[in-house]
Amino acid sequence: MSKKVPPTIQAIILDMDGVITDSARLHAKAWKQMFDEYLEKVQGKNFDPLDIGKDYKRYIDGVSRHDGVRAFLESRQIALTEGNPEDDPEVDSIVGLGKRKNNIFLDLMETEGVEVFPDTLEMVKKWKKEGIKLAVISASRNCRRILEAADMLRWFDIRIDGEIAREQQIPGKPAPDVFIKAMEDLNADLDRTLIIEDAIAGIKAGKKGGFPVVVGVARNGEDEALRNAGADIVVHELTELENIMETLKKPRETATLPHALESFQDIITDIEGKRPVLFFDYDGTLTPIVEDPNAAELAPDRKKIIQQLSDQFTIAIISGRGLADLKSKVGLQRLIYAGSHGFEISGPNGLEMQYEPGKEILPILDEVESKLKKRVEAIDGCEVERKKYAIAVHYRQVEAGKVAEVENAVEEVLDGQQRLKIGKGKKILELKPDLDWHKGHALNWLLNELDLAAAQNHPIFIGDDITDEDALKALKGTGILVGSHGQKTYADYRLKDTGEVYGFLEELGNWDKGNS
Known part of the structure; x- marks a missing residue:
């Protein structure tokens, strides 16, 4: 027996930073401040500063804090000891720099606040009303604190963040494990789960996990980079996914x-x-x-x-x-x-x-009905049926050789009429208002x-x-x-x-x- 095509999206997994909240802006700002201060300290006044548009997206965005430190330092050919969990933020180690960045981020969050993208809030409410299960994922260990501050935590059934990933030893992006864990915790099926990401590492992780559709959110014009990473759909706001269910449905024999x-x-x-x-x-x-x-x-x-x-x-x-x-x-x-x-x-x-828009077309239907009845009255078996908002032309009892004559008659009467359209059914043509x-x-x-x-x-x-x-x-x-x-x-x-x-x-x- 043929396998049923899933009729609906069962679950949606959203990244937090840059998709739900504007905290990605604060993260980028904190990373730049921390790294620029560190680079000036070790390289002097002529250091090569972190470029948010280039370096943040390429090396840091979407990955764990320590992976971000490692990747950026490697891009500058700087080798640094790993350190240990007890390192203070002042210690020049992978762990220490990570803590230093986090302190800067928390200060920025306190002073500047975190805002929710209005388009995301609108769609999250819509999806919850439709019964879709929602999960939030983030490499940030501050995910819960950020979502609580933004009053967004309550909308999500599952949260997999940096703290949970560390406790459960879940590999970070671009490995797909965090998405797969969220899907399993939602009790959702792979072929009915949608991924929404703004980071290249997240897009790659979703594709690597075999999810059917990975959506890239390009709030700052990163369309091409997200498509190159494998995004199936790229949007600038989540409200563009209003009809995502229809978009994903494919007709079958x-x-x-x-x-x-x-x-x-x-x-x-x-x-x-x-x-x-x-x-x-x-x-x-x-x-x-x-x-x-x-x-x-x-x-x-x-x-x-x-x-x-x-x-x-x-x-x-x-x-x-x-x-x-x-x-x-x-x-x-x-x-x-x-x-x-x-x-x-x-x-x-x-x-x-x-x-309401259909009412304006009622006089046009009256006029077309009159013309159509005169035009087909000589075709045996053809019946014109007036409905309030449509005119049905039945040709089930018309001889096969005369069906083309019926079709021609309808097209002739409709010629030049911009406010009606022809719909086809089983042995029937319908003239309907050309409205959505x-x-x-x-x-x-x-x-x-x-x-x-x-x-x-x-x-x-x-x-x-x-x-x-x-x-x-x-x-x-x-x-x-x-x-x-x-x-x-x-x-x-x-x-x-x-x-x-x-x-x-x-x-x-x-x-x-x-x-x-």
Whole structure:
């Protein structure tokens, strides 16, 4: 059986200095002060000072304190005794210089303070809300003190810093051990863990550890250096990773997907104690595709299954059908309905939403609908269906040789019309507002509006058509494709037909009852 592609990032490991806090600036300043004073002492007034832009990044950033002392002194061809843990900061040894630098750093932190990068705080809050596990790593032995001073320690599940690394004898970067330790302590999988680093040594460590994606943070324009070190993605602020889940998802051939019923236990494992939230398409998912769209009725026994599940789970149906049509077809009170691909939403407890930018295009749709009906009225079997925020042109009953004529008619009517776009589905063309709003946006809007945070809930989306790929791609949960639409899919699992959909739903309902 094909291995399931992880649907979400399970854990994120962030370096502290330069990624979470601006303490890297203080570290660099402290290193420069310490080394410049030492170099002047041993080399005189004509010493070669530490260059923060060049030397700090190359020899010191991201590695342990003692490794930083050694690497920089070697670059200046200076040999110095290692010393011992009891050495005072005044002692000219590796240990002594390390302590000297640390004292300078603590003084700077006291006088100048440490600030959190606002973009990092924003994304950390977002990721925690989504239920992603977070770890902070640092070569600094002052990591805990810095994070407490910045009020950031509380956001992280795991901390692996210089003190812990020394106690547990964890090799420092560019060895990958600190990342691997953090991943293991988070109980996360390697192929579902993201690394975020700003240091070259950290980028190399993440790649050496086999992590699927290592993000480089170039706050000061180090893009090329981070890419050369192996960064898969380079950003200047963490908010650029807003849609990182979508970025990392890759579509696959339907035939390679594991079967959802055969892999039911894997899906339950993914849920990990959270509450499932169910999202469905309608045509082709809850009802079979039929020649006449008006005849796509929900069978009584299947309606009963959905009604019973609505006692257990939050359920939403997101369909290309108009809202009124969708509600009349299903006819269940406790469900949430999103019609016209999410442009209009209605649900219990007064839930109502219409995507405001779409309202401006309603007069254009009226005009295009009139033109289109006249243009295709002579094509037998072609049906133009007006929904509030879309126009569907059905050609399932059109002769194969006349399908091109339907397509030409739609393109002609749409020619020169900048505010509409064509969407394709199974034997259907849809004219929709050319706006950045689709089933995926509607799904996430509902999760936010209903406060169904992923920390406690696990969304499951089941759909069958090309338009459902928007939801499958945006989904931070489990996606299931019914049948095949002839293109690659962002789904995680597959089901053969609507019959198997209800088999899956019964399994899910029984599992939930057994765990209640």
